[in-house]
Amino acid sequence: MAALLGHILKTRNNSFLLRNITRTFDTISSSSLHQTPFILPSLSQVRLVGNAAESVCGFDEMVGGKDRKYYMLGGKGGVGKTSCAASLAVKFANHGHPTMVVSTDPAHSLSDSLAQDLTGGKLVPVEGVSSPLYALEINPDKSMEEFRTAGQKLGGGGAKSLMQSIGLGAIADQLGELKLEEMLHTPPPGTDEIIAITKVMQFLESEEYSMFSRIVFDTAPTGHTLRLLSLPDFLDGSIGKLIKMKMKLGSVFGSLLGKEQPQNNPLDKLEKLKENVAKIHDLFHNPDTIEFIIVTIPTVMAISESSRLHASLKKERVPVKRLIVNQVLPPTSGCKFCSMRLKDQMRAIETIHNDSELSGLRLYEAPLVDMEIRGVPALKFMGDNLWR
Ligand SMILES: Nc1ncnc2c1ncn2[C@@H]1O[C@H](COP(=O)(O)OP(=O)(O)OP(=O)(O)O)[C@@H](O)[C@H]1O
Known part of the structure; x- marks a missing residue:
């Protein structure tokens, strides 16, 4: 152990260490992975910025308690959200929590990160951790299809012309004003993702996943993510109007729709979706159950974007306590380019203190x-050093 520590402290570029350690992992069994010492104090840092941050607890708080907690990681593209x-997720599983990691990013990279095939929209067990860990990549496009189909049945020409033919033209016009079809073809960006999240939340409520x-x-x-937060307004606005209209029209509208699709009223589907989104909206605001973690990189542009993201999340009252600055260059000497980049990164990180x-x-x-x-060994290495 002392020799290992000595070696670590002498190592100028810690990244070589990860390479060596992960290579070693390839050759050892998963059970012995859990006994491997990961004492690399200089590899990652946790810093408290500002007074408020001092009250934010570390991983102990995240791992404490058996009640279910949700963590959402978000940030600019390519900053390392998936990693x-x-x-x-690997760290939670190794600390006794049966864990699920879900990707709702249409451009999935969770399969690549875990080095496992997650395509197919099914829960896949992840090997090499001490408690159950399951991963899922969900296809937001697929979830969106259902929503669109329900909407098209409502807003499409069929229902409208039928209404006109029986003298309900004024109401048909009102429906037209809502531009439902157009709205469903080009919903606010992020709609697909929140629908996908809604679906995951729904199945998580069942006993099987408790x-x-x-x-x-x-x-x-x-x-x-930012636009995703506006979805409840979108649903309250346009779809909410439709639902209210349904109430006004009562049985006439009900039977019209019934003729088209007796067992599967599209308004009910949209209403159900609205209810579920409202539930998620509540969950997003409960600091005991959810936390949004912002991931960024040490560039002024990425940090500015993170600042705007935090402002929006705060406005929406989504709990945020932590900021990860990923891909910070290790101390370097002899490489002018690297030391310039490092200086630049340090300047960018300084802006966080004044933000x-x-x-x-x-x-x-x-x-x-x-x-x-x-792969799991590399993620374990990253997690053990990052999440403190
Ligand atoms: N600290 C790091 N050191 C080295 N490589 C890293 C680090 N963090 C992430 N990467 C690499 O950067 C690439 C992008 O990372 P990742 O997929 O986690 O980012 P992302 O923010 O989820 O991207 P996207 O927005 O495209 O989904 C991956 O190849 C990953 O292995």
Whole structure:
């Protein structure tokens, strides 16, 4: 152990260490992985920025308690959301929590990160951890289809012309004003993702999945996440109007729809969706059950975007306590390019301290390593060093 520590402290570039350790992992059994010492104090840093951050507890708080908790990781494209989400899921599973990690990003990379095939929209067990860990990539496009089909039946020409033919033209016009068809073809970006999240939440409510005490979401890049938050307004607005109209029309509208699709009233489907989204909206606001973790990289542009993301999340009252700055260059000497980049990164990180949005968050710095973080052993390594 002392020799290992000595070697670590002498190692100038920690990323070489990860390469060596992960290579070693390839040759040892999964049971022995759990006994491997991961004492690399200099590899990652947790910094408290600002006074508010001092009250934010570390991993002990995240892992404490048996009640289910949801963690959503989000940020700009390519910053390392999937790697951080997968490493958190691996860490939870290794700390006794049956865990599920779900990707709702249409451009999935969870399969690549866990080095397992997750295509097919089914829960897949992940090997090499001490408690059950399951992973799922859901296809938001597929979830969206159902929503569109329900909407098309309502807003499509069929229902409208039928209404006109029986003298309900004025109401048909009102329906037209809602531009439902157009709206369903081009819903606000992020709609597909929240529908996918809604579906996951629905199946998580069933007894079969009650064992999962930690759920980690790897979400789509920032822009989508931001717009995703506006979905309840979208549903309250346009779809809400439709639902109200349904009430007004009562049985006439009901039977019209009934003729078209007796067992499967599209309005009921949309109403159900609205209810479920409202439930998720509540869950998103409960600091005891959910936390949104922002992932960024040490560039001024990414940090500015993270600041805007936090402002929007705060406005929506979504609990946020932590900020990960990923891909921080390790200390270097002899490479002018590297030291310039490092200086630039340090300047960018400094901006966090002066940023009114980000300075209250617990700041985690994760180093850029010289290989892809791929597979459970590498994710365990990343997680053990990052999540403190
Ligand atoms: N600290 C790091 N050191 C080295 N490579 C990293 C680090 N973090 C992430 N990577 C690599 O960067 C790439 C992108 O990471 P990842 O897929 O986690 O990002 P993402 O934010 O989820 O991307 P996207 O927005 O495209 O889904 C991957 O190849 C990953 O292995």
